[in-house]
Amino acid sequence: MLQFASHLNSKGRKESTIKRYCYDLEECFRYFKKFNDSFSTLQVQDFNDYFYYLTSERGYNEKTMHRIYVVLNQFYKFLHSNNSSIENIIPFTNYLAGPSRALSTDDFISEEEEKELLSIVQSTTDLSEKQLKARSFLMDRNEIMIRFMLYYGLTLKELIDLQMRDINFALNELVVHSKEGTKRTIILTKEDRVLLYNYFVTIPEPVRPHYHSTHPLFVAFDFNRMTFHWVYDTDSPKALTEIAFQKMLRLEVKRAGLRKGLCSQHLRNTFILRKIKEGLLVEDIQHLVGLKTSVSLKRYFLFFQGK
Template sequence: MSYLNNFILLGDFLSHLVESKKKASTISMYKHDLKQFFEWLNESHPNIPSEILPGDKKYYDEYFTYLKEKNLSEANLRRVASHLNGMLKYYSLTDDIGLLQATTKKQRALTDTDFITESDASILLDSVISHEHLSDIQLQIHKYIGPRNHSMFILMLRYGLTINEVVSLNIQDINFAQNTLTVNTGKSKRTLELSKHDKKTIYDYLLTIPLLFRPKDYTNDPLFISFHPQKMVYWYDYNLNKPKRISIIGTKRMIEREVKRSGIQAIVRSTHFRNSCILNKIHDGYSNEHIIYYFGLSSRHALYRFKRYLKTK
């Protein structure tokens, strides 16, 4: 049920707040505000996939319009915006959507800790397909999910896709004949050229999936699908008659596990992968227009922090 899937997203974020030592009263208010948002989202936009958060700012603006029509006070609107921003930041969406409410607080300058080094990225990619530090049971599972995870890491580390973008990809978005990948966020659509090696890696991943569960060519079947480790089978949504899409939460946890298994010392997330891709494009001399299109950015203002960082090097 869509409603329950939304609460999985909410539950994971609330667990993060508990681990961050937030007060019980604060967590209770987060839960109240975000629960109401998901209730509105399910009622107003039931067509939005339940495994992901909307990647377009227009849905959040629409929600605030709805709240204003209910005569919510400015103080309450600011609180709701703050809570939504917290959740969007947790799911690495603030870089694309931006803050939902203007703030006078100056944006923090980027430092070395906001990026992943080429060395660590290489170690991480090699580790994802290795059998190092896996138990016998994990080895059995790895032969099913290793190629999928490797393909997802390639798109994040080499092409700067966000978790939300990777999870939202459908099989029809990749053109194996032309080596291209189309990323459609709802607010923008861009086509990226894949290297032949990376294209083949994704193609080989699909071949590891039994035909019964494999995403069907030229359809909106998800490109990256869920796996049930206890039953050792791929999830299939019989109501929709298609494989079940891997979730944002599942992807986020997968990244955390693989980073830990790789042994790299840096604490990195998908945001670090994207930051490094953007920085490399700027360093290589690509135009602002090309970079804005390539990463689906809203404006050139998003590039200023990266350029200021490069000036310190």
């Protein structure tokens, strides 16, 4: 913190600005300390949850949210400049999608966009030679991850946190764990269970995650070795990261010729809206998407009623 303050001072920032930045960072540190989260291990969804907390529980307006976003972005840039292994994940967040803002059609993926996205994932259009070599390993993995968000309402963090012990192929069941410690069981369609299993068996046996273990369900791919990543220090596969998923989705969106900015939140938003259109009650949707309260669903219903 002191080094960051010194850095800001060297850039000519006013003392009042530096104090404001440090206060915002201290507030952020305190929030994550409640969850025993180390700042160095935080991921995109953690900050999405933090921004949601600031808008829904603290009532911060968009001007204040923008300031906090800028502070965190500058802080991560500073950390990266001192340690290149620390990635700036703040630009990957969706803080503008907080509950203080009314939803619009831009917050959802249309049926045509959905069709184009799922189609391009299984194609080889506009891929480099290196990407083509890896494509057979990644098609099913990438598609089922997108489908989990679009058709089952998983958040990005819930998706990345899935482990082998959470899947039961025989019963078509998947247990999803939320940040709050709650869990819910979803039933996969036969089509999605087959797609998930097909991805699973494309992983070569020596580096394949083990059944009923804490190994990650979705494994990172090593493009240099053209196989899935195995971490020998932990004797387990390397989990796909949130940032890697976001990069993958951006590539697929670009290849499909869809609008820029489509992200995992659009997929989950679309799932929630679809359930409202189907006539499900608020309580049922709350359970389906693993929310503790129904407060954040209000704006979805307002959007639906205003159409």
